Amino acid sequence: MDPADRGQPEGAQPSRRWISLLLGSGVLASIASFLYPAIRYIIPPPLAESSSRSVVAAKVGDLKNNSGVVFKFGSEPGILVRLADGQYRAFTAVCTHLSCTVQYRADLREIWCPCHNGLYDLAGRNVSGPPPRPLQAYEVHIQGEDIVVSRSA
Ligand code: FES
Numbered sequence: 797m798d799p800a801d802r803g804q805p806e807g808a809q810p811s812r813r814w815i816s817l818l819l820g821s822g823v824l825a826s827i828a829s830f831l832y833p834a835i836r837y838i839i840p841p842p843l844a845e846s847s848s849r850s851v852v853a854a855k856v857g858d859l860k861n862n863s864g865v866v867f868k869f870g871s872e873p874g875i876l877v878r879l880a881d882g883q884y885r886a887f888t889a890v891c892t893h894l895s896c897t898v899q900y901r902a903d904l905r906e907i908w909c910p911c912h913n914g915l916y917d918l919a920g921r922n923v924s925g926p927p928p929r930p931l932q933a934y935e936v937h938i939q940g941e942d943i944v945v946s947r948s949a
Contacts, residue, residue, distance in 0.1 A: 935947075
């Protein structure tokens with residue numbers, strides 16, 4: 797329909813096109829903002845380290861006796877503990893109760909889950925609180941200056 801037929805000046809047409817363009821691009825942006833997270837959820841990014849069987853958890857000398865550190869092992873946390881006698885132990889740091897990250901308690905000399913006060917001994921056995929199973933143990937090897945933690949075969 798011709799603008800003159802509607803009683804509008806001809807200069808009004810470009811501004812209507814701009815408004816239509818802005819509304820159209822807003823709708824497209826809204827659709828994209830809904831679709832992008834859904835697509836990212838359906839197609840997760842590749843986990844580069846998830847298949848890794850070993851990782852350098854720390855350097856020799858990083859941990860003093862009777863201490864522990866949480867490290868990244870693939871997509872999950874692990875915990876490396878240096879016992880009072882200098883030996884190393886490593887476990888998954890994922891609590892077997894509800895998957896909180898455990899930590900080493902030097903005062904208790906045990907591995908503790910802060911979420912529900914679960915306790916594991918230094919062999920990874922669940923000894924107190926709600927955890928139903930022991931922590932999965934890892935192998936620890938010293939390679940030069942590296943403390944390498946490996947999943948058991
Ligand atoms: S999640 Fe560890 S005790 Fe509940």
